[in-house]
Amino acid sequence: xxxxxxxxxxxxxxxxxxxxxxxxxxxxxxxxxxxxxxxxxxxxxxxxxxxxxxxxxxxxxxxxxxxxxxxxxxxxxxxxxxxxxxxxxxxxxxxxxxxxxxxxxxxxxxxxxxxxxxxxxxxxxxxxxxxxxxxxxxxxxxxxxxxxxxxxxxxxxxxxxxxxxxxxxxxxxxxxxxxxxxxxxxxxxxxxxxxxxxxxxxxxxxxxxxxxxxxxxxxxxxxxxxxxxxxxxxxxxxxxxxxxxxxxxxxxxxxxxxxxxxxxx
Amino acid sequence: xxxxxxxxxxxxxxxxxxxxxxxxxxxxxxxxxxxxxxxxxxxxxxxxxxxxxxxxxxxxxxxxxxxxxxxxxxxxxxxxxxxxxxxxxxxxxxxxxxxxxxxxxxxxxxxxxxxxxxxxxxxxxxxxxxxxxxxxxxxxxxxxxxxxxxxxxxxxxxxxxxxxxxxxxxxxxxxxxxxxxxxxxxxxxxxxxxxxxxxxxxxxxxxxxxxxxxxxxxxxxxxx
Numbered sequence: 001x002x003x004x005x006x007x008x009x010x011x012x013x014x015x016x017x018x019x020x021x022x023x024x025x026x027x028x029x030x031x032x033x034x035x036x037x038x039x040x041x042x043x044x045x046x047x048x049x050x051x052x053x054x055x056x057x058x059x060x061x062x063x064x065x066x067x068x069x070x071x072x073x074x075x076x077x078x079x080x081x082x083x084x085x086x087x088x089x090x091x092x093x094x095x096x097x098x099x100x101x102x103x104x105x106x107x108x109x110x111x112x113x114x115x116x117x118x119x120x121x122x123x124x125x126x127x128x129x130x131x132x133x134x135x136x137x138x139x140x141x142x143x144x145x146x147x148x149x150x151x152x153x154x155x156x157x158x159x160x161x162x163x164x165x166x167x168x169x170x171x172x173x174x175x176x177x178x179x180x181x182x183x184x185x186x187x188x189x190x191x192x193x194x195x196x197x198x199x200x201x202x203x204x205x206x207x208x209x210x211x212x213x214x215x216x217x218x219x220x221x222x223x224x225x226x227x228x229x230x231x232x233x234x235x236x237x238x239x240x241x242x243x244x245x246x247x248x249x250x251x252x253x254x255x256x257x258x259x260x261x262x263x264x265x
Numbered sequence: 266x267x268x269x270x271x272x273x274x275x276x277x278x279x280x281x282x283x284x285x286x287x288x289x290x291x292x293x294x295x296x297x298x299x300x301x302x303x304x305x306x307x308x309x310x311x312x313x314x315x316x317x318x319x320x321x322x323x324x325x326x327x328x329x330x331x332x333x334x335x336x337x338x339x340x341x342x343x344x345x346x347x348x349x350x351x352x353x354x355x356x357x358x359x360x361x362x363x364x365x366x367x368x369x370x371x372x373x374x375x376x377x378x379x380x381x382x383x384x385x386x387x388x389x390x391x392x393x394x395x396x397x398x399x400x401x402x403x404x405x406x407x408x409x410x411x412x413x414x415x416x417x418x419x420x421x422x423x424x425x426x427x428x429x430x431x432x433x434x435x436x437x438x439x440x441x442x443x444x445x446x447x448x449x450x451x452x453x454x455x456x457x458x459x460x461x462x463x464x465x466x467x468x469x470x471x472x473x474x475x476x477x478x479x480x481x482x483x484x485x486x487x488x489x
Binding site for chain 2 (some may be wrong): 097107111113114128157160174177
């Protein structure tokens with residue numbers, strides 16, 4: 001049965017229902033419930049290994065859930081209905097392809113395509129996935145490169161750019177697909193300290209000027225405070241504490257959160 | 266020995282023909298091997314078990330049986346079950362199957378060596394498996410394939426003297442004729458060594474140039 005797009009306008013952008021993820025014997029997420037509203041900006045914080053990145057990777061379908069259900073716009077995403085009863089079975093590649101298009105991701109290590117120029121990196125998916133005309137795609141790509149301050153680097157090879165520049169190209173590349181949900185996975189963790197600001201500034205701009213749903217994993221608390229509506233504190237695959245950004249950062253109620261914030265400041 | 270230069274001069278047209286046959290067998294054999302290397306290499310990464318299993322079997326079979334035996338089987342045994350192939354066709358088929366099986370491992374290895382992160386970037390951009398393979402993984406894998414393919418190509422060239430055993434009039438065959446006619450064994454085989462060496466060096470230089478191009482495309486100017 002082909003997957004139909006039945007977007008529920010009232011549904012949250014993302015919903016995790018009792019999601020468990022195990023790698024072998026190691027349980028990374030343990031029956032997690034999570035909702036992210038449309039247009040909401042949510043930041044996940046917590047010690048490494050607490051499952052934050054796994055949440056993003058599950059949403060990008062780079063990992064599959066062990067148990068539980070992920071919904072996007074109210075539609076089953078990790079699973080798909082099959083047969084007359086609509087019994088949910090694990091999603092196949094064709095089902096994933098439909099909803100996945102609404103989601104974009106920026107990686108810690110940029111993951112630009114080294115065999116393409118900067119411009120080609122940004123043009124690639126709009127042309128070959130969305131079927132956009134090459135001229136239109138190139139025009140939009142140039143606009144996006146201007147937006148991230150790299151209009152003059154369009155013809156350069158990614159390997160010739162600094163880490164901060166590469167990450168800004170990766171952001172432009174993700175935006176070129178017009179995602180409704182953007183996942184940011186520790187996007188400044190691989191950067192030299194002096195290059196962090198240029199990337200975060202671009203992301204602050206995007207947060208300010210679009211209504212894109214943002215899900216970030218970061219250790220940059222200043223950035224988290226600036227862009228987030230809500231911060232979730234993770235520890236060992238569970239949400240320890242959650243609340244509005246300012247509140248959670250200023251007056252965390254949970255000892256675990258206090259200890260973590262103390263360690264990253 | 267005294268008449269070797271004269272005999273050599275007289276034999277030159279036949280040597281040139283032999284050289285051409287060797288070149289033909291090498292080029293056609295390599296072309297078939299390259300095709301099979303891709304088909305088998307990609308199939309051995311298929312998600313479907315029967316496809317993967319069949320590819321693995323073919324690869325292991327042709328790697329695990331000698332080229333010599335494969336060639337003899339095609340030339341001497343196949344006609345007994347009703348298929349007779351031209352000697353050169355046997356040669357091309359045997360070279361293609363044997364080196365295609367080794368090449369399949371090169372293709373598979375190169376694809377595996379492209380970082381998983383590249384595939385993940387493709388997934389994050391909504392690219393399906395075929396598009397990711399064609400636009401993201403293979404272009405990067407190609408650069409990794411050139412060096413091992415160069416080795417295989419030179420090995421294939423050096424395996425072509427086997428063809429003289431199934432009556433293909435290649436370079437080795439022609440020089441052997443010259444040796445019989447003159448009795449100048451040392452000089453004839455020295456010439457043969459020199460000619461194969463020159464051809465191998467030529468192929469190596471060609472492949473090195475190809476590798477520089479492939480690496481430059483990945484933004485690794487100068488190669489590494």
